[in-house]
């Protein structure tokens with residue numbers, strides 16, 4: 397006999413995955429129906445329209461790719477990249493290097509624009525590099541989860557459009573938490589995920605793209621052999637599973653039979669997006685901004701330092717410098733084990749040096765913010781950190797009240 401498992405109840409204040417909304421979890425437990433059942437097709441059609449709202453786009457194409465956010469990133473990049481294509485990637489944190497990893501594996505010639513992870517680039521620096529290298533594609537991360545910094549992209553996007561360069565942007569950590577306007581910013585393909593501000597478990601990626609991209613995909617379309625031997629294409633996309641030209645035809649009117657849809661995940665996504673849209677996208681952005689102000693106020697009142705440039709800090713992630721002599725992981729472990737609160741460390745050069753508190757989706761709630769600040773203060777005091785006792789929650793309360 398193997399016993400059932402019972403997961404503990406946690407307050408998850410990491411930059412993802414965050415607490416799934418209870419209503420999302422309930423919807424995911426509703427009966428399975430076939431992926432071509434008219435009832436499910438209606439759910440899909442509504443999801444397609446709802447995905448567009450947090451992106452603020454009028455793109456015709458928007459749908460989910462099965463797999464976590466990197467599935468969408470990979471699908472987007474390999475849909476455009478052909479071997480030898482120049483891809484320029486401004487890197488200011490871990491996830492920029494994920495884009496580079498994907499592009500390299502797709503045999504692109506990757507041009508790196510690198511800096512330390514303290515802050516993003518000035519847009520002019522990126523534009524200068526574009527002028528110098530004349531890439532076919534520019535791809536970057538809008539909100540860098542590893543350091544909590546956000547790259548301004550409006551001028552880069554406009555410049556790319558003028559030069560007929562494709563602009564592919566990772567909005568995984570900003571979608572649904574921070575105001576986006578991807579059409580105004582001339583983004584050709586935008587990618588997000590479910591496990592952050594959409595309050596859905598990890599497992600789907602959200603992709604939207606414009607007509608320029610659709611033309612490329614249409615020109616590369618190859619139908620799967622088992623469906624037809626007649627539609628072959630010498631320039632087909634190298635993956636079958638992550639082939640946007642087929643996925644578009646699965647999610648679109650043609651309804652070709654591609655993968656077996658993860659229907660329960662799509663139920664969850666429908667509910668996550670529905671809740672967000674019913675709350676009102678501006679109200680959702682405001683809620684994240686308010687909770688971010690409270691987190692920042694609490695951390696600074698404690699006497700801790702926030703890592704990175706304050707002018708380009710994301711509202712959805714706060715990176716906090718680990719004080720001298722304090723063990724980053726020991727603090728996290730005590731928060732989890734004694735308080736049921738999860739916060740994150742970071743990666744690469746920031747591993748062990750910063751904690752990251754997320755402020756995303758259903759986790760972005762006043763009670764979570766106050767709880768994490770109170771617990772964090774208690775654990776830091778227990779570890780002998782030199783902080784101002786009692787200040788954090790009071791500072792946050794002042795933001796709220």
Ligand SMILES: Cc1ncc(COP(=O)(O)O)c(C=O)c1O
Nearest residue numbers: 464465466491539541568569589
């Ligand atoms: C900005 C960013 N991009 C990409 C990813 C990769 O997403 P996933 O782990 O869902 O594949 C993450 C994950 O946290 C992220 O924060």
